[in-house]
Amino acid sequence: MDNTCLRCPVRESTICGALGLDRIDILESYKKGNRKFTAGSPLYHEGDNCNNMFIVLEGWVSTTRNLVNGKRLILNFQLPGAFMGFQSTPFAPMQHSAVCLTDVRVCVFPRIGFNSLLLNNPALALALSHRKAKDEENMQSNFINIATRPARARLAYFLLSLRSQVIKTYTLANNADLYLPINQKDIADTLGLTNVHVSRAIGTLQKDKLLTFKKHRLAIHDVDRLSEIAEMSISPSTT
Amino acid sequence: MDNTCLRCPVRESTICGALGLDRIDILESYKKGNRKFTAGSPLYHEGDNCNNMFIVLEGWVSTTRNLVNGKRLILNFQLPGAFMGFQSTPFAPMQHSAVCLTDVRVCVFPRIGFNSLLLNNPALALALSHRKAKDEENMQSNFINIATRPARARLAYFLLSLRSQVIKTYTLANNADLYLPINQKDIADTLGLTNVHVSRAIGTLQKDKLLTFKKHRLAIHDVDRLSEIAEMSISPSTT
DNA sequence: CGTATCATTGACGTCGGTCAATTCGTGTGG
DNA sequence: CCACACGAATTGACCGACGTCAATGATACG
Numbered sequence: 001m002d003n004t005c006l007r008c009p010v011r012e013s014t015i016c017g018a019l020g021l022d023r024i025d026i027l028e029s030y031k032k033g034n035r036k037f038t039a040g041s042p043l044y045h046e047g048d049n050c051n052n053m054f055i056v057l058e059g060w061v062s063t064t065r066n067l068v069n070g071k072r073l074i075l076n077f078q079l080p081g082a083f084m085g086f087q088s089t090p091f092a093p094m095q096h097s098a099v100c101l102t103d104v105r106v107c108v109f110p111r112i113g114f115n116s117l118l119l120n121n122p123a124l125a126l127a128l129s130h131r132k133a134k135d136e137e138n139m140q141s142n143f144i145n146i147a148t149r150p151a152r153a154r155l156a157y158f159l160l161s162l163r164s165q166v167i168k169t170y171t172l173a174n175n176a177d178l179y180l181p182i183n184q185k186d187i188a189d190t191l192g193l194t195n196v197h198v199s200r201a202i203g204t205l206q207k208d209k210l211l212t213f214k215k216h217r218l219a220i221h222d223v224d225r226l227s228e229i230a231e232m233s234i235s236p237s238t239t
Numbered sequence: 240m241d242n243t244c245l246r247c248p249v250r251e252s253t254i255c256g257a258l259g260l261d262r263i264d265i266l267e268s269y270k271k272g273n274r275k276f277t278a279g280s281p282l283y284h285e286g287d288n289c290n291n292m293f294i295v296l297e298g299w300v301s302t303t304r305n306l307v308n309g310k311r312l313i314l315n316f317q318l319p320g321a322f323m324g325f326q327s328t329p330f331a332p333m334q335h336s337a338v339c340l341t342d343v344r345v346c347v348f349p350r351i352g353f354n355s356l357l358l359n360n361p362a363l364a365l366a367l368s369h370r371k372a373k374d375e376e377n378m379q380s381n382f383i384n385i386a387t388r389p390a391r392a393r394l395a396y397f398l399l400s401l402r403s404q405v406i407k408t409y410t411l412a413n414n415a416d417l418y419l420p421i422n423q424k425d426i427a428d429t430l431g432l433t434n435v436h437v438s439r440a441i442g443t444l445q446k447d448k449l450l451t452f453k454k455h456r457l458a459i460h461d462v463d464r465l466s467e468i469a470e471m472s473i474s475p476s477t478t
Numbered sequence: 479c480g481t482a483t484c485a486t487t488g489a490c491g492t493c494g495g496t497c498a499a500t501t502c503g504t505g506t507g508g
Numbered sequence: 509c510c511a512c513a514c515g516a517a518t519t520g521a522c523c524g525a526c527g528t529c530a531a532t533g534a535t536a537c538g
Contacts, residue, residue, distance in 0.1 A: 065383055068470055073386055075379055088373035095376055118365045125364035126357045132371035134327035137334060139378040140314055144304055146386050147312055147431035151526070183484065192386035197526055199485055215535090390494065422516065436494055438517055454503085479538100486533070493526085501518065508511080 003034045008107070013081035013169075014055055018127035030117055032108040039181075043098035043106070044085065050094050052108045053085035059104035060181050063096045064189075074190040076138065077101070077162065077182075079169045083131055090114065101181040146192045149230075154191050155201045157230035159211065163220060177212075177219035205229075242273045247346070252320040252408075253294055257366035269356055271347040278420075282337035282345070283324065289333050291347050292324035298343030299420050302335045303428075313429040315377065316340070316401065316421075318408045322370055329353065340420040385431045388469070393430050394440045396469035398450065402459060416451075416458035444468075 005024045011017055016027055034057065037043065044050040046066060054061075061078040075096055078084055084098055090111055118125040145157050166178050184202065188195045205211055210226050212219045220226060244263045250256055255266055273296065276282065283289040285305060293300075300317040314335055317323055323337055329350055357364040384396050405417050423441065424434045432440075444450050449465050451458045459465060 065379075067383075067387055071387065073383055075382070086368070086372055088369050088376055095379070115365060118368070119361045122358045122361035122364050125361050125368055126354060128368045129325070129357070129364055129371055130327050132368055132375060133325055136371060136375040136378055137327055139375055139382060140304075140334070143314065143378060143382045143385070144312055146382070148306060148310075185484080194527060195485080196487090196528080200487085200526095203486075424516080433495060434517080435496080435519090439494090439519085442518075482535100482537085484533100484535080486531100488531085489529090491526105491528075492524105494523105495525090496523080497521090499518100499520085501516100503516080504514090506511100506513080508509105 004028065005031075008057070010055065010057055010081040015083055015124055015127040015131055016055070018123040019121060023121070026117075026121060030109070030113070032110055035106055035108050037100045037104045037106065039100055039102050039104075041100050043100065043104075044094050046094055046097045048094045049091065050085060051111055053083065053111060053114065054098075054106040054108060056080050056082045056084065057105040057107055060101040061098050061104055062101055062182075062186070063098050065096050072189055073192070074186060076142065076190075077165070079165060081169065083128070085111075086128065086132070101186075151191075151193055151197055151201050152204065153230055154193070155187070155198065156205065156210075156226050158187065158191055159213075159218065159220065160223070160226060160230055163218065174223075177217050180213075180216055180218050182216070243267065244270075247296070249294065249296055249320040254322055254363055254366040254370055255294070257362040258360060262360070265356075265360060269348070269352070271349055274345055274347050276339045276343045276345065278339055278341050278343075280339050282339065282343075283333050285333055285336045287333050288330065289324060290350050292322065292350060292353070293337075293345040293347060295319050295321045295323065296344040296346055299340040300337050300343055301340050301421075301425070302337050304335050311428055312431070313425060315381065315429075316404070318404060320408065322367070324350075325367065325371070340425075390430075390432055390436055391440050391443065392469050393432070394426070394437065395444065395449075395465050397426065397430055398452075398457065398459065399462070399465060399469055402457065413462075416456050419452075419455055419457050421455070 005011060005016060005028050006021070008016065011024070016024065019026060032052065037059075039059075043054055043061060044052075046064075056078050057080055059080070061082070061084065063075040063078060063084070064072050065075060066072045078098070084106075085094070087095065118128065141161065145154055149157060162180065163178060166172065166180070167174065167176070172178070184198045185195045187193075188198045191198070193201075202211075202213055205226075206213070210220070210222050210229070212221070244250060244255060244267050245260070247255065250263070255263065258265060271291065276298075278298075282293055282300060283291075285303075295317050296319055298319070300321070300323065302314040302317065302323070303311050304314065305311045317337070323345075324333070326334065357367065380400065384393055388396060401419065402417060405411065405419070406413065406415070411417070423437045426432075427434045427437045430437070441452055444465075445452070449459070449461050449468070451460070
């Protein structure tokens with residue numbers, strides 16, 4: 001396995017791309033190198049003092065929060081190119097957990113020295129600012145989704161946005177059916193619903209021939225009509 | 240009115256503090272200067288191509304999204320020190336609106352040249368990364384609040400976190416009663432509830448002597464018990 | 479074939495929304 | 509100082525979306 005930044009599959013789709021090819025060697029010497037995690041294992045736990053940050057190279061990772069009543073909430077799904085573990089106060093305990101949904105390969109960045117790295121490479125710091133802004137915007141979309149949409153629309157919106165995230169990450173065709181390493185309980189925990197209600201909602205969407213979601217494969221048969229259902233209560237100002 | 244960065248009331252509580260006093264003149268020549276807005280007026284609108292970004296110096300600003308059914312969702316409240324308008328793609332249309340809740344004084348940063356400013360001042364870029372990470376973390380808290388808590392707990396959590404935001408911003412005493420330039424409809428639009436239900440929920444909290452919210456003044460009488468209510472996502476079995 | 483996990487389905491309860499009437503508070507004008 | 513207006517808050521009656529509980533079905537795995 002070639003682990004050099006030069007051959008990194010996500011270099012251009014993450015902050016590393018901000019350094020040109022001529023300066024990429026800076027990261028080569030900075031990073032701790034690649035590491036593999038198996039499906040189900042955590043990158044870090046809520047409350048941990050985690051020494052590292054991670055760029056996802058292959059696989060899916062979910063970020064979650066566990067609640068006092070034993071329930072959990074999934075904050076989002078991190079796909080290849082995601083930069084994970086950067087916090088507003090670098091050495092504070094992690095505010096959320098990160099759990100691998102598939103076998104995962106990540107590039108490990110030590111937390112120590114990261115500030116210096118950014119100060120010495122402002123292009124990297126700028127790229128990171130933009131990425132964190134993007135993360136916040138995505139979080140806002142999630143927030144709006146659960147705050148304003150009823151369950152059916154909420155589910156439709158979620159599947160559509162996850163679909164476009166996957167299509168973009170893997171540059172797939174628009175009509176491809178997608179592998180999603182999540183089950184209905186995961187969807188419920190993402191949307192603030194119950195698995196029972198998610199099952200019913202997916203059932204009606206399938207009955208209406210809008211999509212099929214079975215055995216971790218999602219096929220959306222009518223993107224336009226599903227979008228109508230999703231955007232039912234929201235203005236079309238964004239895209 | 241003295242508008243110099245040297246005497247800026249929020250310099251140390253926003254990204255500008257990352258430049259020491261010796262380099263603060265960089266911003267002095269970069270910024271467009273201060274500007275005043277009256278209560279109710281917008282800093283920018285969703286969909287606008289906004290030329291500027293803003294640091295709040297005085298007053299409250301709300302960021303909102305408008306929905307097709309005439310309703311709106313409040314994303315958060317920006318108090319002095321907040322840096323507003325920075326997006327993942329700098330010249331894209333704004334994803335949300337910003338509306339002044341009080342008379343407001345802001346420091347205006349032109350969008351043009353901002354990237355260069357950051358590239359030439361990595362400390363500023365680093366500070367911005369941290370701030371955007373903080374914004375994302377706050378957004379995650381909001382998300383968790385509405386995704387997991389029933390109305391009463393949701394309201395309790397919101398008031399407590401708004402309280403600590405205000406106390407921190409203005410360095411107030413813990414038992415101070417706070418001026419909040421929002422009404423029950425604003426709270427409803429922040430929490431994904433209706434004004435009617437917010438009224439009922441506040442009513443019961445007041446009846447339980449936990450807090451008083453009248454005429455834009457909030458007094459929390461029992462922070463500990465209110466915190467218990469906020470953190471409890473299940474039925475109130477214990478007292 | 480037995481077990482575990484996930485998905486489906488039904489019965490039922492409840493939290494919060496909707497609609498509407500009433501009250502309260504504040505500002506305005508006579 | 510009172511009368512009125514207008515918006516915000518309160519309260520009641522009613523209802524529906526979604527949660528809870530539980531039984532059943534489907535699928536994979538040892």
